[in-house]
Amino acid sequence: MHRKEFVAAGAAVLGAALLPSAALASGYALKEQSVSGQGTSFAGISAGGNGDASSMFFNPATMGLVKGNQFVQTFTGIMPYSKLESASARRAAYAGGTTITGRTDVGDGAQDAVLPAGYFVYTVNDDLKLGISGNGPWGLVTDYSYDWVGRYHGVRSDLRTYNFGPSMSYQVNPVLTVGFGIQVQYMKAELSQVNDFGLRLGRPGSLDLTSDIVGDDIGYGFTAGVLYQPLPTTRVGLGFRSAVTHELEGDITISNRPASLAGVLPNSSTATAKTTTPEVVSLGAYHELSERLAIMGEVQWTNWSRFRELRVAFGSPALGTSSTEEEWKDSWFFALGATYKATDRLVLRTGIGYDQSPISDAYRTPRIPDADRTWLSVGAGYKVTDAIQLDVAYTHIFVQDSTLELTDTSPTGVNAGRGSLNAKYENHVDLVGIQARISF
Template sequence: MTMSRTTQFGFYLLFGAASNSAAAAGYALIEQSITGLGRAFSGSAAVADDASTIFFNPAGMTNLSRKEMNMGLNLIAPRAEFSDRGSNVNGTPLTGGDGSNAGELAAVPNFYYAHPLNDKTVVGIGVGAPFGLVTDYGDSWQGRYHAIRSDLLTLNINPSIAFKVTEKLSLGFGVNLQYIDLELSQAANFGSFLGNSQGNDGRVKVTADDWSWGYNLGMTYQFTEATRMGLSYRSKITHDLTGEGEFRIPENVNTQATAAGFQDGNVGGRVTLPESASIALVHQLNSQWSVMADASWTRWSRFEELQINSDVSRLNTLKEEDWENSMRYGLGVEYKANDRWSWRAGVAYDETPIPNAQRRTPRIPDSDRTWLALGASYHYSDNIILDAAYTHIFMKDSSIEDTFTSGTQTYELSGKYKSSVDIVGVQLRWLFD
């Protein structure tokens, strides 16, 4: 995916929604519900306490007895700080700084509407951003030949329907219409035209977009009045991105670089966003307390390589990735204090799909992460509910040994990342007859 808007000299650009702007592992954004955020999304395929179940498990809509509209906003504040451990080009240290904090504050909104047609059938629609990334290191950092800016936006429109097959079993189905827009940039080293290895940088920027579609399925089963299980599945979505690759060339080498084939051109690349599955349980201990848990799987092994194709040879490139499938585990609790206030908390462990330091890149310096979350709901009236949540994500320090060769130059970005993410979410729920 990265490559779909990528590269200069045959450099590769990692497409991801992850770097550290994505709050879930890989390049996914799980921030599709504020009530879910408050329990670290534990049990989301089974809880079905508001219309955001459209994303996590459409079958859960049969638990909603009234029409409901949700409007939520997540503010995601990531930190990704690089420290150098011998980065070089052909053995000569790479010049520049550490890039400071590469993360940027991102706003991730979502919208849901659920409408019961009768006591057995509910229809709904959800709009959100399941993948996303904004990260910027600046023009003068050491890894500028690997990455400068990554800006990924997705928009997912998810019409859904749910049926109560029996008093215990419900099934749900949804279609996902998904738009993706990508901008990636990195420095282009034109110093070789002047006989030096660094210090005469240009830039290459790739932009591309596409519409595609997939689907999601779900099931809930009510074992007892107090215990419910949920199973959910989201399909892969394949995007055939098309766009443009543009070089910014320093004036003093413009003639040589153009003659050498550094020209703007069309680019294209295929990206498959992975499928995922989840199993979840929720159990009501008594009239005030309930607990929930889940385990989720994502097929990141689909991310085997990044390839960009272009009518300009300098923009063609291939990069092996070899990501691994990953798991996420969550455990949460909710307390209904009275008719006005509800409180929730959760913890989750999210595995990274990146297998080692050699497969880690500055666009996606992902690592294993642990979530700690708190949330609350206030019933302002019979029709209006206000939700808020806060989550801190602790990320394991990670090493990077990212190497590529362009012509006679071999670039190695070697170092460590210290990363974390803070998320604040607010939501308005409007229930009506």
Template structure:
């Protein structure tokens, strides 16, 4: 196989699988850190300083190119297996509607969805000082799914977000110990949301003699968009085997355009007109990220590393869907997320010339406060424990495997409906969540 066909087939495979795959959030919020098997083994400690030593470091810092000799093609497949069990769900209608119990399943079980996240990387050396890179990744995503009969169905049934990020990068060695780099992000985003609509309560509130909860319908919106952002980074190597990195990933602004549809709308002229399907638009801004990393070889066989990452989640104030239909008011969910931190520590031991073993732990702070936690993303603080290994199969081929078990704190939802806020006609809802995530990643690196 020629070099050109190898690179082409790698990138084509990544793009096809990424478009097809539903994406669960493996890290806090809806961030997907699972873009490197060699990084997975250390809980991504040292990733910003490219402690992995391969082209997957491009996802975390474009200046990772400065550590790569020659040319590389890397393909990664990360299997993410979340378990998020919902229990003790209890819903009641607003007091002004009588406060009746919302009937439905109180223990809908596991709402997480398994997925495979692909990513692909190319690194090309133009000269000892100038290098080019290309990363195709899926940096943001989530997928939760409830049965349509669950108690909290008016707050959410299905939620999914998929992104594909194409990032060309260039690095320049400014001084023997300093590399700077930058790149663009061409990002595709696609989302789908659905929830039940309590038409019985809506009619009862207008004086129609009908029982709340007696006429349920379902609403769904979906849309997609392309957006553009950038990355920038720096890598400083004061001594051989010691590196410090800092990187910035910009926000990408999306205006998702799509359509809405409603089923089960009562044959009332006002409701038929208000809940008629129409084009929709939703503004979404992914958060910007600042990362810091360090990598140090204590001996020729043993290295330690660390990472810290700040994510500007406070951009996510609300989820607002605007309808082209002038009779349909915006659908709004208050989010009010907080900025959060991720901290990781890890180590790598070179067993021999071919085998490297890795270990890492991390703390992943949730951006979601108790007051604004919703069934769509019932997030809480997470704790990572990871192991991994890399093996040099031939002079040109290396394989890596990484595994993480992610523990999440128990989460609670307590939402109130007074018929005037963003939760109007969705009902009061309380529920408990217990979650964990298993991640296993496989990677092949080819040098040429």
């Protein structure tokens, strides 16, 4: 393959990843990076159980399984549902203890999205493979009306990431392959909420100001992995994605500010926030029971305990600092799956997974009303020609109902002025994916 063809293929991968990508996920992670992997609920993905280059997102060493050169493009429709079933809010005793009025019929606060991912692997020789990928590994969108009852805790949350990853794999010997890659990650975040400025005036609820914060940053990290294949029918893979730290910088804009406050409350100001995406470790296994039937499993650990608080510092002394306690805990994901080659051209897939939420009841917020979830997936792959394969997958994710029990008890606490909020959500997610693979 000529150098200009390699550059063109890489550009196609990067261009695909620039499409919008955001959705409600476990925490704010987006596992939906491979449609062939989705068919088994991502069981065995870090051991290359899906059979194509998209497994390199989870373990770059699996590029060693690719024969020749390969381009993979995926699109996954993510349809989360998070309906507010009930909600009530009250000001703290120090703020008068009055009921906070507002809408509770806000419906589904999560937004649908299409998440693309692209991969290209170039074979230098039998031992060395070079690759590049474009993904949106982290993201979420939740959106409420500005007059809902929990508006002081959050209105709109929009997090988007675009991750570009050059990588390589090298076969050390016939049973061991290692891989390494670089992460170049752009993050953009938007947070909106309503502030009860009437508290400062001694008249709670008399003046609601809307604040919108937008910031972005570029961060860097790496990926690494190993693939061990003691038998032609058996593989074990271990993949690692590093943390990526972002120093988000942007602006805050305040709406509905009366002219009388112009001298003490700026209409706009700078804003900064530091956030770090968690490390992820994936362990997968793949075993062929026969020429047609294979089984696989996956265990994944995510270091969510990095996320202790959401803190935003403002350039204006009048605005100070905004802080929200998160106190997330590390989470685990488990999956089992199977593939069956119905014919030489058609492969069928199925899988089940359990995805643990990092959020406890005491710290759940309306920005991410997440809970534990169970995955059920089916999928299929069909070889249109010897060089082209199409894959499809469908997943229904059963998400436990989630509750909020946020309290405002102290004028100096993290929820000071926001009031106490109690709410219950009904949740589920549907995923529909399509993928094209071209080998040459």
